[in-house]
Amino acid sequence: MSKREKAVQVTVDEQKLPDGTTMSVLKIGKDTIGTVQPLADRFAAQLTDGDVYHVKTVDEGVEVLLRDYHLHRG
Numbered sequence: 317m318s319k320r321e322k323a324v325q326v327t328v329d330e331q332k333l334p335d336g337t338t339m340s341v342l343k344i345g346k347d348t349i350g351t352v353q354p355l356a357d358r359f360a361a362q363l364t365d366g367d368v369y370h371v372k373t374v375d376e377g378v379e380v381l382l383r384d385y386h387l388h389r390g
Contacts, residue, residue: 328378340374342381349385352377 329341339353350363352374361369361377363384371377 326382340378342378344385350381352381 325345327343329343331339331341333339333353337354339351341351342349348364350361352359352361352371354360355370359371359374359377361371361380363381367384369377369380371380
């Protein structure tokens, strides 16, 4: 049998950091799955377990976080 697809609520909250930059916090339901924050000319997508991926855009960072979440969820 195939599994039924479920709708998942994904939200991106913006938080202002003390240095004036904006960090995006990615949540699925009430669970935070990671953050995307600017680095010099790129962005860092960080998972809640500490893994960091360097990406070119915020959208790419969100995609990386979602892909990792779906790959490793239980």
